[in-house]
Amino acid sequence: MQPQPQAPSESPADLVITGCTALVHDEEERVGFVEDAVIVVRGGCIDRVGPAGEVRVPLAATQHIDARGQVAVPGLINCHSHAAMVALRGVAEDLPAREWFDDVVWPIESNLTPKDVELGTRLACAEMIRGGVTCFADHYFAMDQVAAVTEESGLRAHLGEAFFSSQGPAGRAASLEFALRYRGAAGGRITTALTPHAPYTVDDADLAATAGLAREHGLPVHLHAAESREQTDNSLARHGVTPVEVLERTGLLDLPAGVLIAHGTGIVERDLPVLERAGGPVAVATAPRGYLKFAWSTTPVRALRGIGVPVGLATDGAASNNSLDMWQATALTSLVQKAAEGDPRWLTSRQALHHATLQSARTVGLGDRVGSLAAGRRADIVLVDLGGPHTQPVHDLAATLVHSVRPGDVSTTIVDGRVLMRDRELLTIDVPETVRELNGRLPALVDRSHGRRIQDYDRPPQ
Amino acid sequence: MQPQPQAPSESPADLVITGCTALVHDEEERVGFVEDAVIVVRGGCIDRVGPAGEVRVPLAATQHIDARGQVAVPGLINCHSHAAMVALRGVAEDLPAREWFDDVVWPIESNLTPKDVELGTRLACAEMIRGGVTCFADHYFAMDQVAAVTEESGLRAHLGEAFFSSQGPAGRAASLEFALRYRGAAGGRITTALTPHAPYTVDDADLAATAGLAREHGLPVHLHAAESREQTDNSLARHGVTPVEVLERTGLLDLPAGVLIAHGTGIVERDLPVLERAGGPVAVATAPRGYLKFAWSTTPVRALRGIGVPVGLATDGAASNNSLDMWQATALTSLVQKAAEGDPRWLTSRQALHHATLQSARTVGLGDRVGSLAAGRRADIVLVDLGGPHTQPVHDLAATLVHSVRPGDVSTTIVDGRVLMRDRELLTIDVPETVRELNGRLPALVDRSHGRRIQDYDRPPQ
Numbered sequence: 001m002q003p004q005p006q007a008p009s010e011s012p013a014d015l016v017i018t019g020c021t022a023l024v025h026d027e028e029e030r031v032g033f034v035e036d037a038v039i040v041v042r043g044g045c046i047d048r049v050g051p052a053g054e055v056r057v058p059l060a061a062t063q064h065i066d067a068r069g070q071v072a073v074p075g076l077i078n079c080h081s082h083a084a085m086v087a088l089r090g091v092a093e094d095l096p097a098r099e100w101f102d103d104v105v106w107p108i109e110s111n112l113t114p115k116d117v118e119l120g121t122r123l124a125c126a127e128m129i130r131g132g133v134t135c136f137a138d139h140y141f142a143m144d145q146v147a148a149v150t151e152e153s154g155l156r157a158h159l160g161e162a163f164f165s166s167q168g169p170a171g172r173a174a175s176l177e178f179a180l181r182y183r184g185a186a187g188g189r190i191t192t193a194l195t196p197h198a199p200y201t202v203d204d205a206d207l208a209a210t211a212g213l214a215r216e217h218g219l220p221v222h223l224h225a226a227e228s229r230e231q232t233d234n235s236l237a238r239h240g241v242t243p244v245e246v247l248e249r250t251g252l253l254d255l256p257a258g259v260l261i262a263h264g265t266g267i268v269e270r271d272l273p274v275l276e277r278a279g280g281p282v283a284v285a286t287a288p289r290g291y292l293k294f295a296w297s298t299t300p301v302r303a304l305r306g307i308g309v310p311v312g313l314a315t316d317g318a319a320s321n322n323s324l325d326m327w328q329a330t331a332l333t334s335l336v337q338k339a340a341e342g343d344p345r346w347l348t349s350r351q352a353l354h355h356a357t358l359q360s361a362r363t364v365g366l367g368d369r370v371g372s373l374a375a376g377r378r379a380d381i382v383l384v385d386l387g388g389p390h391t392q393p394v395h396d397l398a399a400t401l402v403h404s405v406r407p408g409d410v411s412t413t414i415v416d417g418r419v420l421m422r423d424r425e426l427l428t429i430d431v432p433e434t435v436r437e438l439n440g441r442l443p444a445l446v447d448r449s450h451g452r453r454i455q456d457y458d459r460p461p462q
Numbered sequence: 463m464q465p466q467p468q469a470p471s472e473s474p475a476d477l478v479i480t481g482c483t484a485l486v487h488d489e490e491e492r493v494g495f496v497e498d499a500v501i502v503v504r505g506g507c508i509d510r511v512g513p514a515g516e517v518r519v520p521l522a523a524t525q526h527i528d529a530r531g532q533v534a535v536p537g538l539i540n541c542h543s544h545a546a547m548v549a550l551r552g553v554a555e556d557l558p559a560r561e562w563f564d565d566v567v568w569p570i571e572s573n574l575t576p577k578d579v580e581l582g583t584r585l586a587c588a589e590m591i592r593g594g595v596t597c598f599a600d601h602y603f604a605m606d607q608v609a610a611v612t613e614e615s616g617l618r619a620h621l622g623e624a625f626f627s628s629q630g631p632a633g634r635a636a637s638l639e640f641a642l643r644y645r646g647a648a649g650g651r652i653t654t655a656l657t658p659h660a661p662y663t664v665d666d667a668d669l670a671a672t673a674g675l676a677r678e679h680g681l682p683v684h685l686h687a688a689e690s691r692e693q694t695d696n697s698l699a700r701h702g703v704t705p706v707e708v709l710e711r712t713g714l715l716d717l718p719a720g721v722l723i724a725h726g727t728g729i730v731e732r733d734l735p736v737l738e739r740a741g742g743p744v745a746v747a748t749a750p751r752g753y754l755k756f757a758w759s760t761t762p763v764r765a766l767r768g769i770g771v772p773v774g775l776a777t778d779g780a781a782s783n784n785s786l787d788m789w790q791a792t793a794l795t796s797l798v799q800k801a802a803e804g805d806p807r808w809l810t811s812r813q814a815l816h817h818a819t820l821q822s823a824r825t826v827g828l829g830d831r832v833g834s835l836a837a838g839r840r841a842d843i844v845l846v847d848l849g850g851p852h853t854q855p856v857h858d859l860a861a862t863l864v865h866s867v868r869p870g871d872v873s874t875t876i877v878d879g880r881v882l883m884r885d886r887e888l889l890t891i892d893v894p895e896t897v898r899e900l901n902g903r904l905p906a907l908v909d910r911s912h913g914r915r916i917q918d919y920d921r922p923p924q
Contacts, residue, residue, distance in 0.1 A: 324850055344756050393901055406870060407852070435855065
């Protein structure tokens with residue numbers, strides 16, 4: 001198409017959304033709502049957003065969505081997933097963490113092939129797009145497949161190739177190679193991190209070397225740490241330091257590109273000053289559903305907020321969480337935090353939405369690019385239909401979004417201005433074909449007769 | 463239609479469902495699944511259910527549902543709701559229980575009209591039918607309206623007109639009048655109870671008189687008791703006895719038709735022998751979502767199971783729970799119980815399904831009529847579609863049902879053999895019209911400028 005001889009402000013927009021209520025943030029980052037809003041998208045970015053009376057609607061647009069009766073929210077960000085583990089959904093139920101890892105998941109993962117990861121990730125992306133997730137931070141194996149599926153699905157992702165010290169230096173090298181190769185891939189939708197598994201499976205020397213590489217290459221690090229209180233106790237008994245103190249002494253808290261700590265339910269009082277004096281950005285991802293299932297305590301969100309650490313929301317893998325439902329993760333964060341703090345006034349719906357939007361964007365290192373419907377940000381937008389009986393009436397839209405909306409209420413999912421689902425129709429993924437292919441591979445995948453496992457779980461010192 | 467001159471076993475069935483996987487219970491009430499099952503319905507009852515090869519399919523049926531790829535489960539039972547409170551969904555957020563009652567809900571309920579109750583209940587019934595709920599135990603005001611909407615919606619319900627002692631003897635009399643008038647209404651779909659509000663709002667003399675009426679008329683009683691640990695502490699400080707001991711001394715634990723205790727999160731150790739020696743059936747309804755929201759502890763399900771008390775599942779009203787989603791109530795019961803007991807092996811998915819089916823049926827006094835897909839039971843059947851990416855693959859169908867299925871996966875809801883929703887289409891309720899009418903009434907409903915309230919919340923003794 002020939003460019004039109006118009007002023008730039010008059011050129012056709014790529015996408016215009018009208019008639020919706022838009023979730024926005026004010027200058028103090030408070031969540032608010034603009035009624036009868038217009039969102040104009042150009043070049044993958046939000047060009048402008050505001051009330052219909054104040055925002056000039058372009059004369060022409062390649063695509064127009066009439067979103068009356070719907071709410072536009074920033075695309076949800078799953079800050080810690082192992083997307084391909086949807087292939088193991090339901091395979092290890094009602095078990096303590098040690099048995100879950102050692103007896104089921106890690107034996108099964110010794111069978112894992114790149115094809116399994118490809119199919120699992122494709123199914124996971126379908127689930128996420130249908131649930132309004134536009135970005136996921138993934139930490140797993142065979143990540144070339146995850147990058148390829150991210151590219152084809154249209155999602156945004158923050159990816160890293162996981163490694164254990166049991167792999168020797170090759171694990172770290174492969175993680176670096178992946179991070180450098182895919183940084184900025186998929187038209188910039190892919191960002192990368194170095195992803196050691198955890199302080200109990202990656203030794204201090206390896207963590208320190210990882211920190212050095214991260215610093216050298218300007219990469220962030222994403223790892224599990226202090227997953228449970230038991231891990232913290234084991235670390236103290238074994239090394240005299242907490243997992244967070246291990247991160248500090250190996251240099252992982254001083255990275256210019258930051259560190260993303262998954263879970264942190266074992267973050268204790270003495271860790272707070274350590275995190276507060278970190279030399280680089282630190283964020284924590286909380287995935288509360290799995291903690292309930294393992295009978296763990298939960299992430300100390302209030303204490304972390306008290307020292308300015310952003311807490312992003314996550315599902316973890318579907319083998320522990322059973323779903324990649326970020327609406328549920330948001331609601332459960334609010335509910336579990338109230339119970340944990342004994343305070344029904346804490347973690348209100350608006351606070352939960354702040355975690356789900358700006359804090360989650362910061363957690364995955366995209367704080368200036370996504371997480372808000374604002375001019376200049378990438379156009380990651382989700383439309384939520386409030387027509388169902390379970391979302392009516394609406395006395396408090398923030399509460400409706402946090403406590404009543406479900407993934408099935410998402411009508412439309414947009415990443416970088418591209419529509420990945422419209423009116424519940426997935427436009428980039430064939431679910432039945434993916435399920436058919438995956439099901440054929442499951443018997444080989446779940447076979448544990450070989451007696452191998454890829455790693456051993458954290459064990460209390462003898 | 464003329465009856466056909468056939469043997470009874472050859473007469474046309476009213477409904478035949480084929481090709482589904484059916485959730486069944488064995489003789490020890492263990493949950494199992496029959497693949498490629500056939501369910502034959504006649505006269506509102508399940509005539510037979512079993513594998514296609516073993517169950518004779520009638521030559522003719524008025525209605526046939528091909529349910530390949532779907533799971534048939536007993537209709538879900540919401541054991542404690544205030545259905546009409548969907549009108550107040552989101553109106554009182556992030557508040558402690560006392561403020562929630564005294565400052566918002568009870569002032570608003572002083573405005574409540576029968577029309578509000580009618581519309582709220584109709585919207586609630588739509589939400590429940592869409593979510594696979596076939597029966598609800600409702601405890602509210604203007605219950606004639608609830609009975610009328612139950613009749614028109616096709617749902618099954620266990621209903622009672624709530625009262626406080628502040629109403630004088632008229633409250634109790636109205637509750638009895640309602641219970642006698644509607645017992646067996648809607649073709650037997652309505653059963654009734656006497657429903658004093660709670661031991662902290664209904665005095666001992668009134669509770670004892672209620673127990674006498676229940677005994678005289680063969681009615682059960684459904685009331686709130688020991689809702690929170692604070693209520694138990696207040697009762698001990700004020701009267702020297704726990705709320706459960708109040709139920710005992712007023713005769714409510716010795717009713718031939720039984721007592722249904724809502725919540726019971728304040729049931730303490732000394733209450734267990736009291737409940738164990740009860741002279742009549744006792745059951746407890748747990749609604750865990752609202753307890754998290756109020757930062758309460760949860761129902762001691764394991765202790766109650768230890769003394770043989772059935773625990774049914776519930777949502778409570780949408781003003782505290784924000785939804786009537788019984789799938790979520792089932793999942794949260796499993797998750798919260800694991801966390802509360804510190805035991806990931808406790809309250810497995812199969813145990814959760816036992817609570818959701820047979821225990822819930824017993825809780826609402828319908829233990830021999832619903833709660834299981836078995837010959838002779840009423841045909842309350844829900845079909846769940848597992849085609850969504852979030853429910854695939856299926857390694858453990860019980861886990862899929864408890865931890866992955868959502869209300870939107872329910873394709874078909876059947877009560878007494880009558881299809882109330884088919885392929886997601888509601889057949890008995892007009893949602894847009896109900897929402898429109900309800901929205902017009904909300905400003906008057908939520909007005910609190912009058913300064914009145916219908917009752918005072920439980921206050922600690924001075």
